[in-house]
Structure formats: structure tokens, C-alpha cells
Amino acid sequence: MLEIRWHSRAGQGAVTGAKGLADVVSRTGKFVQAFAFYGSAKRGAAMTAYNRVDDEVILNHEKFMHPDYVLVIDPGLTYTADITAHEKDSTKYIITTHLSKDELIAGQPKLKGKDVYVVDCMQISLDTIGRAIPNTPMLGALMKVSGMFELDYFQDAMKSVLSKFPQKIIDANMAAIERAYNSVK
Amino acid sequence: MAEKMELNEVEVWDGNMAASQALRQAQVDVVAAYPITPSTPIVQNYSSFLANGYIDGEFVMVESEHAAMSGCVGAAAAGGRVATATSSQGFALMAEVLYQASGMRLPIVLTVVNRALAAPLNVNGDHSDMYLGRDSGWIQLDAFNSQQAYDLTLMAFRIGEDHSIRLPVMVHQDGFITSHTAENVKPMSDDEAYAFVGEYKPMNAMLDLAKPVTYGVQTEEDWHFEHKARQHADLMTKVFGKVEEVFEAFEEKTGRKYNIVEEYMMDDAEVAIVALGTTVETAEMVAKMMREEGIKAGVVSPRLFRPWPYEQVKKALSKVKAVACLDRSSPNGALGALYNEVTASLYQGDNRPVITNYIYGLGGRDFTIDHAKEIFKELDANAKEGRPTTPLQQFVGLRGPKLSFY
Known part of the structure; x- marks a missing residue:
């Protein structure tokens, strides 16, 4: 069982990102879950979303997990949310920031010694999509770090997930995924 | 004529999408609804299917859940296939009309996304609303995941609308844990699903002007007891066999097996x-x-x-x-x-x-x-x-x- 936790602000697309990832993964015959914690969520409120992936039907409905990957798509949440909650020794962190990895860890010492990757999903989405929607670039970064799918395969699958959108938006998302894939460190 | 929707063999749907797709495929004549968290996306998806040409039926936006179920009662009495969705406070506001619907023997399908009842206000899932409905004279089916929410919603029409049953059916799913969790769901094609549910066969339709009938009459100590007893007797004796029959037909079609008690x-x-x-x-x-x-x-x-x-x-x-x-x-x-x-x-x-x-x-x-x-x-x-x-x-x-x- 592969488990992923997203840290996001409501409106940044973590739920859409988690569902998009689930959709792509399901096409390979695997079983998936994508869900989120909602309260009476207001735009901008800190929230978490989750993915589970397994070769068998997923019966587990508890919200609790020890994540294999923690994806932080809002830079501020690295400092204000409990992003290391219920971590494992092997948990990998992919964090949206304009800082270098060393600068980030200096500012948030609890990430010291952990498997941390950085990528600037905010800037990438502003440059490509034209809005601060950091979800699809984060998926590009996840593909690189996890090796889950080749970039080409993932982009093709995402094209069909996004097929209801205009071509311009699909192209922008493809560019965002590719740039994050190539720039995550 | 409504357009058909191309679906993948495996879709990644949350419970709300699963329920709204089942309602679309059942070709419901009238949905009267007032959305409430966490079942909002059921009617939201449904109205977007309608706006995009996938639905021929009527979608009536009303001013409360009481009015939503009242609209369903009216449309069902008129002779149509009818459904809606609700949760929690909305379910509680519907409560009066739930008894009207079952007492008038109107086979309405209500998809209930279970949520706690205030106070304190809470939008998340528990079974308070499901339990509130347990003496209302409805048939209540319970889904444990999104696939089942889809399957049971389709089956609910066939169970409730059967002329030997003529009772409304609730299909329950857990708020958020099912309704907002996207999972693998294997849908039927539009044609297969509609063929399974079958064409709606009205019974004592008010719009059948050649054969006038009345609904919602008053009976005092002379007949009220007999009506309630007959409804209870049908629930106690006829529903189990019909549910089993529909579960078997569904297994034959899809390979997915359901039991009255799992x-x-x-x-x-x-x-x-x-x-x-x-x-x-x-x-x-x-x-x-x-x-x-x-x-x-x-x-x-x-x-x-x-x-x-x-x-x-x-x-x-x-x-x-x-x-x-x-x-x-x-x-x-x-x-x-x-x-x-x-x-x-x-x-x-x-x-x-x-x-x-x-x-x-x-x-x-x-x-x-x-x-x-x-x-x-x-x-x-x-x-x-x-x-x-x-x-x-x-x-x-x-x-x-x-x-x-x-």
C-alpha cells in the first residue's frame, strides 16, 4: 500500500490533484482512493488531502496514515502545518518553495535529516497556467521523485483526465508538469 | 432525446458522482432538490448532466428540503419516476413528508449521504439521519463504498417501483468517507443500466385522467390502522423476496453479489x-x-x-x-x-x-x-x-x- 498526504490551502487544487492522480493510477489496474479532510472549508484555509494505492481492493477507510510521500503545495504550510505528523523513516517530502533545499531546512529545522525535495510549484503554475494552482506541477515533481510513471506516459494520461478543459489549459498543465518534473531537486 | 455518456470500464468516482450517474442512467422523470452538504454534488452533478444534454427529465429547484420531498410526492403521484438526494438537517426537514411518501405508497428513490445532526453543527458523517428514518416506512439500503452506492441506487428503482412493493427507497452512504472519497467504480453502459432498471410503469397515476384517483386522503379511526398495517405487512413479507430477486438479477448482469445481510x-x-x-x-x-x-x-x-x-x-x-x-x-x-x-x-x-x-x-x-x-x-x-x-x-x-x- 502506497500512501500520500497532501498539505494545501482550500482552493489550490489538492483534491483535484489527488483525484487526478487516482484516475491515472487506476488505468494501470491498481486500486485507488483519493479523499480529503473538509471542515466548513473556506478558501485559503489549511487542509489535507490523501491518496492510497494498492494492488488489492482498498478496504481501509480510516483517515489516519503513515505517509510514504508528503506533498506540500503551499509554501507557508511548511512552517504552520504539522507536515511531519505520523511520518516514517522512509517518508519523502516534496515541498513547494522558492528557496533552495538548504535554505528551506535552515528555516524549518524539523526537516533536517529527512528525505526532502524542493520545487517551486507556485512560480511554475504562474508562468505556465497563469494562476497559482500548484497541483499539477506537484504531480510532475512526484513522478520524478517516485518514478511511478515515465513523464510521457503520465502526461498522456493526464491529457485524458483533463479532456473536458480547453486545449490551451491542457497545454499549460502539460508544460507545468514537465517543468516541475525537470526542476525538482 | 438525451445524449448517451461514454464511460470507461473503470471510473474513479466518489460516492456522490456514483449516485448521480445512477440517477442519470435510470432516466428519472423528475428530480426536485434542495442541496445540502455532503450530498450537494449529487444534485449539482445531476443538474450539470441536464445542462449538457444528458438528461431529458425535469429538475425542479425548490426552497427547502420539505418542498423537495413534497415535489417528489407530487411528481410520483402524477405518475413519474422520481428521485432526490439529501443529508442531515435536510433529511430532518423532510421527515414529515417521508411519512407522506411511504403512506401514499409512492416509489421515490432518496439517495442519503449520512451526516450528523446538529447541535452542535457538524457536516461530517455519522448515522443519525439514517436512524431518524427507520420508522418512516421506507426501504433503507446501505452502501459501504462508492461502487455499492452506484449499484444500490440502480437497484433501488427496481425494488421500490415493482407493483407488488410500491414503497419509497433510501440508499445510504457515509458522508465524506464515501461521498467524497474517489475510488475505482465499474459502471454499466447507459443502455445496460437502463435496461436493468427498466421502463417506469405507473400505477394509479393522477395524470391518467381516464381513471381518476386521489392521494393523501384523511382516514380517522375507521381506516388509518388498516392502511398502516397493510404497509407494515408488505414491508415484513414482500420486500425481502423482491430485494433478493433484484440482487440476483444484478449479479447475473454484473457479477457483483449482494446479500440482505452480508x-x-x-x-x-x-x-x-x-x-x-x-x-x-x-x-x-x-x-x-x-x-x-x-x-x-x-x-x-x-x-x-x-x-x-x-x-x-x-x-x-x-x-x-x-x-x-x-x-x-x-x-x-x-x-x-x-x-x-x-x-x-x-x-x-x-x-x-x-x-x-x-x-x-x-x-x-x-x-x-x-x-x-x-x-x-x-x-x-x-x-x-x-x-x-x-x-x-x-x-x-x-x-x-x-x-x-x-
Whole structure:
């Protein structure tokens, strides 16, 4: 069982990102879950979303997990949310920031010694999509770090997930995924 | 003519999308709705299907849930296939009209996304609204995941609309845990699904002007009792056979098997959890884990909550030594409803296991693997002792000191 936790602000697309990832993964015959914690969520409120992936039907409905990957798509949440909650020794962190990895860890010492990757999903989405929607670039970064799918395969699958959108938006998302894939460190 | 939607063999749908797709495929004539969290996306998706040309029926936006169910009653009496969706406070506001619908024998399908009842206000999932409906004269089916929410919604039309039944049907799913969790769902094609549900055959339609009828009449002590008794008798005697028949037809079509009472590893189980909703799947997973620790655990879950499957529950628990009934609703001054129903079902049987009651998960509080493990361990101790080793009613996952009664 592969488990992923997203840290996001409501409106940044973590739920859409988690569902998009689930959709792509399901096409390979695997079983998936994508869900989120909602309260009476207001735009901008800190929230978490989750993915589970397994070769068998997923019966587990508890919200609790020890994540294999923690994806932080809002830079501020690295400092204000409990992003290391219920971590494992092997948990990998992919964090949206304009800082270098060393600068980030200096500012948030609890990430010291952990498997941390950085990528600037905010800037990438502003440059490509034209809005601060950091979800699809984060998926590009996840593909690189996890090796889950080749970039080409993932982009093709995402094209069909996004097929209801205009071509311009699909192209922008493809560019965002590719740039994050190539720039995550 | 509505357009057909191309669906993948496997879709990743949450429970809300699953329910709204089933409503679309059933070609409902009238949906009258007033959206409420967490069932909002059911009618939101439905209205977007309509706007995009996938639905021929009417979508009526009304001013409250009371009006939504009233609109459904009117449309059903007129002679149409009718459905809507609600949750929690909306369900509570519908309550008056729920009894009207069932008393008038109108086969409306209500997809209920279970949510807690205020106060305090809470949008998350528990079974308070489902339990509120249990004396309303509706048939209540319970889905434990998104696939089942889809399947049971399709089957609900065929069960309720049958001329021998003519009763409204609720299809329940857990708020957020099912309704907002995207999972693998295998849908039927539009043609297959509609062929399974079948064309709506009106009965005593008010719009059949050649044969005038009236609905919602007044009967006092002269006839009220006979009407209620007949409805109860139909629920007690006719529904089980029809549900089984529809479950069998569905299995033939899809390979997916449903039972009035679902059993998991009950062949040789010595201890069992009885539960509803998503908790069933978590409990099944844990039952398997307990077997590795030497505890013969199983899970029993009523797929049909009303009418209550008295005989089937008795049979499912005919060999166990200890049973835990898990209620996700505050009984507010009693033992939990599942505890009472299960205990009543077993009391006339030959097997008299130790039965205890757990209250859990109110307002969406997480029910974890560890909770289920703890319950199975307590059941194991009860089974070995042949008597309760714990208080009769315990609260699970509650903050602060342990709360228990009797």
C-alpha cells in the first residue's frame, strides 16, 4: 500500500490533484482512493488531502496514515502545518518553495535529516497556467521523485483526465508538469 | 432525446458522482432538490448532466428540503419516476413528508449521504439521519463504498417501483468517507443500466385522467390502522423476496453479489462485529488481521436496514460466542439501535452469544484499525468467559476518561 498526504490551502487544487492522480493510477489496474479532510472549508484555509494505492481492493477507510510521500503545495504550510505528523523513516517530502533545499531546512529545522525535495510549484503554475494552482506541477515533481510513471506516459494520461478543459489549459498543465518534473531537486 | 455518456470500464468516482450517474442512467422523470452538504454534488452533478444534454427529465429547484420531498410526492403521484438526494438537517426537514411518501405508497428513490445532526453543527458523517428514518416506512439500503452506492441506487428503482412493493427507497452512504472519497467504480453502459432498471410503469397515476384517483386522503379511526398495517405487512413479507430477486438479477448482469445481510468470514467465526457503512470494510480488514493473531473474527452487516432482516441476522450470528454492535449515532438515553435490533433477533434463537454495544464515530470522528482491533480483543475475552468482561455500552474514540454504561 502506497500512501500520500497532501498539505494545501482550500482552493489550490489538492483534491483535484489527488483525484487526478487516482484516475491515472487506476488505468494501470491498481486500486485507488483519493479523499480529503473538509471542515466548513473556506478558501485559503489549511487542509489535507490523501491518496492510497494498492494492488488489492482498498478496504481501509480510516483517515489516519503513515505517509510514504508528503506533498506540500503551499509554501507557508511548511512552517504552520504539522507536515511531519505520523511520518516514517522512509517518508519523502516534496515541498513547494522558492528557496533552495538548504535554505528551506535552515528555516524549518524539523526537516533536517529527512528525505526532502524542493520545487517551486507556485512560480511554475504562474508562468505556465497563469494562476497559482500548484497541483499539477506537484504531480510532475512526484513522478520524478517516485518514478511511478515515465513523464510521457503520465502526461498522456493526464491529457485524458483533463479532456473536458480547453486545449490551451491542457497545454499549460502539460508544460507545468514537465517543468516541475525537470526542476525538482 | 438525451445524449448517451461514454464511460470507461473503470471510473474513479466518489460516492456522490456514483449516485448521480445512477440517477442519470435510470432516466428519472423528475428530480426536485434542495442541496445540502455532503450530498450537494449529487444534485449539482445531476443538474450539470441536464445542462449538457444528458438528461431529458425535469429538475425542479425548490426552497427547502420539505418542498423537495413534497415535489417528489407530487411528481410520483402524477405518475413519474422520481428521485432526490439529501443529508442531515435536510433529511430532518423532510421527515414529515417521508411519512407522506411511504403512506401514499409512492416509489421515490432518496439517495442519503449520512451526516450528523446538529447541535452542535457538524457536516461530517455519522448515522443519525439514517436512524431518524427507520420508522418512516421506507426501504433503507446501505452502501459501504462508492461502487455499492452506484449499484444500490440502480437497484433501488427496481425494488421500490415493482407493483407488488410500491414503497419509497433510501440508499445510504457515509458522508465524506464515501461521498467524497474517489475510488475505482465499474459502471454499466447507459443502455445496460437502463435496461436493468427498466421502463417506469405507473400505477394509479393522477395524470391518467381516464381513471381518476386521489392521494393523501384523511382516514380517522375507521381506516388509518388498516392502511398502516397493510404497509407494515408488505414491508415484513414482500420486500425481502423482491430485494433478493433484484440482487440476483444484478449479479447475473454484473457479477457483483449482494446479500440482505452480508457476512465476512462467518463460517467459523467465534466473535463478530455488526456494523453499517464504511466501518464494515475497515472491520473486515481487521477481522482478517485478527485471524493471524488466533482470534476467529468475522463481520456481519445488514445491507437492508429497513425492513430489518430479523431471520437473516439470526442465521448469520447463529454460531458465534460474542457479538459487538457498533452504532454510529448517539442513542441519547438508550442502548444503540443496532444493539437492540440484533439482540431482539437473537433472543428467540438457539444461540445466545454475549452481546455488547459500542458507540463510535459521531460527527465524523475517525474509526481506526486500532479501534476495531481493541473491540475484537474485548470480544475474544467475552467469548472465553461466556459473559461480558466490559461494560455493556462503551464509547470508542472519545476524548477524556473512558465513558461506559451498565
